[in-house]
Amino acid sequence: MTPETCARLTRLRHELHEYPELSGQERETAARVATLLQGYGADQVLTGLGGHGVAAVFDSGHAGPTVGIRCELDGLPIQELSSKPYVSKVPGKGHLCGHDGHMTMVLGVAEELARQQPAKGRVVLIFQPAEETGQGAIAFRADPKFDQIAPDYVFSLHNLPGLALGTVELCKGPANCASRGMKIELTGKTSHAAAPQDGVSPARAMSHLMVKLADLGSGGALDADFALTTVTHARLGEPTFGVAPGLAQIWVTLRTVSDARMESLIAGAEALAKQAAAMDGLDVSVSYDDVFEACTNDEQAVQTIVTACAERAVPCELTVVPQKFSEDFGQFGKGAKTAMFWLGAGVDHSQLHNPDYDFPDALIPVGMDVFVAAIRSLTG
Structure with a gap:
C-alpha cells in the first residue's frame, strides 16, 4: 500500500468514526459504504440485507469458490471520551469497538479488487449490521437476497487489545464463546x-x-x-x-x-x-x-489465514484458547467454511467498549494484506 493510499484510508476511518450509528440504525453508514463500493466498480452491490446490510460482489465470470470477507457497521451507546479531532459528533454514541476500522479495511480490499479482479470465482464483501446485539448475522443470512451471494468461505477479524500490535492470533475449533x-x-x-x-x-x-x-x-x-x-x-x-x-x-x-x-x-x-x-x-x-451462538473456526479456513499471514510477513500464532467475548460471526459457519482471527491492537491499548478506546490506524494495511492474500490464494 502506498503512503498516499494509507493516508486516504486513515482519513476515511476518521470520518466513519465521527458518525457512529447504533445496531439496527446504520442507515447513513450503509448508504455511504454502498456509494463507495459502487465507485470501486463492484459488479453488484446489494443493500438492505437483514436491515441495513450491504454486500458487494466482484465476479471473475469463471467457475470457482465464492469467498466472503465480513465486517460490521454498528457503533455503541457509549459517550466517547477523547480529545482527538475526529471524536464522535453524535452525543452518547461512539465507535468504541473498532468497527470503523474493520469497515475501512474491507473498503480497502474493495479498492484492491477494483485494481485486480479475482481470476476465478467471486469475492463478496459483507458489511453486516447489528453485530453488537447478536441479531445482525442472523437477519443478514435470513434475507432472501443472501441466496444470491451465499459464500463457500467467509473470513472476518476483530482487533484485540492486549495482543501485540499487528500480531494475528486464531484458533482451530472454538473461537468465541x-x-x-x-x-x-x-x-x-x-x-x-x-x-x-x-x-x-x-x-x-x-x-x-x-x-x-x-x-x-x-x-x-x-x-x-x-x-x-x-x-x-x-x-x-x-x-x-x-x-x-x-x-x-x-x-x-x-x-x-x-x-x-x-x-x-x-x-x-x-x-x-x-x-x-x-x-x-x-x-x-x-x-x-x-x-x-458459539463461533467455531473451520480447519481449512484457519490454514488459509495462517498461510496468508506467512506470505505477508504478519506474525501469526495458533492457540487453543477461545475468546470469552461473543461474536455473531458464527452464524456464517452454518453454510460456509469460516475463520475469525484476532488482530492485536497493542498490549497496553484501551479495552474494547471503553469510552477512551480508539482503533489503531496502523492496523488498516495489516488487516487488508491478510484479507487480500487469503482471497488470492482461493481465487487466484
Missing part, C-alpha cells in the same frame, strides 16, 4: 411497608437467586465444561420507603464455550429461578436477549 442475556422477573404482591406480611415480597427469593446463579457458572478454564454467569442488573420494587415490594428483576449473562453447554446452563438457571419463586409463592417469567 456463546452468550445470552437472561431476564428473570419475580412477581408477588405489594403491601404497605408497615404491613409487609399482607403482601408477597420477592426480596428473599431475589437474594437467594443472585447467589445461586453466581455459583452455577463460576468460570474457570475455557474448556468444554466452561460456564460463567454474571449478574449485570437487579431491581427490587420501587425507590420508596412506604411500599413493600411486589416485583423483582434480575438480569444475568450466561456464557459457555459450546452451544451444547449453553443449553445445559440455561436449564440449570431456569430451574433455580423456578425453585426460588416457589419458595415464596411468586410467579416467575424468563426471557432472553442478546443471544450469540
Whole structure:
C-alpha cells in the first residue's frame, strides 16, 4: 500500500468514526459504504440485507469458490471520551469497538479488487449490521437476497487489545464463546411497608437467586465444561420507603464455550429461578436477549489465514484458547467454511467498549494484506 493510499484510508476511518450509528440504525453508514463500493466498480452491490446490510460482489465470470470477507457497521451507546479531532459528533454514541476500522479495511480490499479482479470465482464483501446485539448475522443470512451471494468461505477479524500490535492470533475449533442475556422477573404482591406480611415480597427469593446463579457458572478454564454467569442488573420494587415490594428483576449473562453447554446452563438457571419463586409463592417469567451462538473456526479456513499471514510477513500464532467475548460471526459457519482471527491492537491499548478506546490506524494495511492474500490464494 502506498503512503498516499494509507493516508486516504486513515482519513476515511476518521470520518466513519465521527458518525457512529447504533445496531439496527446504520442507515447513513450503509448508504455511504454502498456509494463507495459502487465507485470501486463492484459488479453488484446489494443493500438492505437483514436491515441495513450491504454486500458487494466482484465476479471473475469463471467457475470457482465464492469467498466472503465480513465486517460490521454498528457503533455503541457509549459517550466517547477523547480529545482527538475526529471524536464522535453524535452525543452518547461512539465507535468504541473498532468497527470503523474493520469497515475501512474491507473498503480497502474493495479498492484492491477494483485494481485486480479475482481470476476465478467471486469475492463478496459483507458489511453486516447489528453485530453488537447478536441479531445482525442472523437477519443478514435470513434475507432472501443472501441466496444470491451465499459464500463457500467467509473470513472476518476483530482487533484485540492486549495482543501485540499487528500480531494475528486464531484458533482451530472454538473461537468465541456463546452468550445470552437472561431476564428473570419475580412477581408477588405489594403491601404497605408497615404491613409487609399482607403482601408477597420477592426480596428473599431475589437474594437467594443472585447467589445461586453466581455459583452455577463460576468460570474457570475455557474448556468444554466452561460456564460463567454474571449478574449485570437487579431491581427490587420501587425507590420508596412506604411500599413493600411486589416485583423483582434480575438480569444475568450466561456464557459457555459450546452451544451444547449453553443449553445445559440455561436449564440449570431456569430451574433455580423456578425453585426460588416457589419458595415464596411468586410467579416467575424468563426471557432472553442478546443471544450469540458459539463461533467455531473451520480447519481449512484457519490454514488459509495462517498461510496468508506467512506470505505477508504478519506474525501469526495458533492457540487453543477461545475468546470469552461473543461474536455473531458464527452464524456464517452454518453454510460456509469460516475463520475469525484476532488482530492485536497493542498490549497496553484501551479495552474494547471503553469510552477512551480508539482503533489503531496502523492496523488498516495489516488487516487488508491478510484479507487480500487469503482471497488470492482461493481465487487466484
